[in-house]
Amino acid sequence: MGKKWLPLESNPDVLNDFTNNLGLDVSKHSFHDVYGLDEELLAMVPQPVLALLLLFPITKESEAAKEAEDARLKKEGYAVPEGAYFMKQTIGNACGTIGALHAIANTQDKVSITDGSFLERFLAATAELTAEQRGKYLEEPPPGAPDLDEAHQAAAQEGDTAPPSLDEVVDLHFVALVESSGRLLELDGRKSFPIDHGPTSSDDLLKDAAMVAKEFMDGNSSISFNLIAFAATPSE
Numbered sequence: 001m002g003k004k005w006l007p008l009e010s011n012p013d014v015l016n017d018f019t020n021n022l023g024l025d026v027s028k029h030s031f032h033d034v035y036g037l038d039e040e041l042l043a044m045v046p047q048p049v050l051a052l053l054l055l056f057p058i059t060k061e062s063e064a065a066k067e068a069e070d071a072r073l074k075k076e077g078y079a080v081p082e083g084a085y086f087m088k089q090t091i092g093n094a095c096g097t098i099g100a101l102h103a104i105a106n107t108q109d110k111v112s113i114t115d116g117s118f119l120e121r122f123l124a125a126t127a128e129l130t131a132e133q134r135g136k137y138l139e140e141p142p143p144g145a146p147d148l149d150e151a152h153q154a155a156a157q158e159g160d161t162a163p164p165s166l167d168e169v170v171d172l173h174f175v176a177l178v179e180s181s182g183r184l185l186e187l188d189g190r191k192s193f194p195i196d197h198g199p200t201s202s203d204d205l206l207k208d209a210a211m212v213a214k215e216f217m218d219g220n221s222s223i224s225f226n227l228i229a230f231a232a233t234p235s236e
Contacts, residue, residue: 003090023117042210051229070192096174
């Protein structure tokens, strides 16, 4: 990857400020902490849940598992799920932004986006592009197209901890888990295609996505995991 951004902190407040600036109406849908995978902790998450962002450590084990999965699925003639909005990651440390875009883009029929905003213009312009073209569009916007650099860099300065330098290696990665056409999809811009984790529904999304997150955790000795739900904003 040539272009590189400062990483976003895994923090709902940061994501809410960021996506609000991009045009999402966070008074209706926003990002929330998930404090654990136990049933009683999942019950604390506002409903309905539209997507789940999972932050996990990139390790030798996770990279080996990713490569083995890719090879296996290609060998099996994996049928890539159709209908989901998926984009490749071509910018270093952009996984938080791409995770948020995946969550919002795949729930456009449920959320409110401001007319003329970055989100409205970006999603309209990239609707018919391939995953690779969407990633390149984000990295190198055409003349006159909305540019995310400034908004992302401002968001990366927020949060509870100081951002790392651009030269620092960041070994944490965001993926989004969304429901599309009744299937639970893992959307990871570093993978070749969306990964289908089986049937789900809007009612079961959080429970089913939590099971996938637990599989990630069980296969990794690190404790550097975090979960953020994209869900309805509770009324005050």
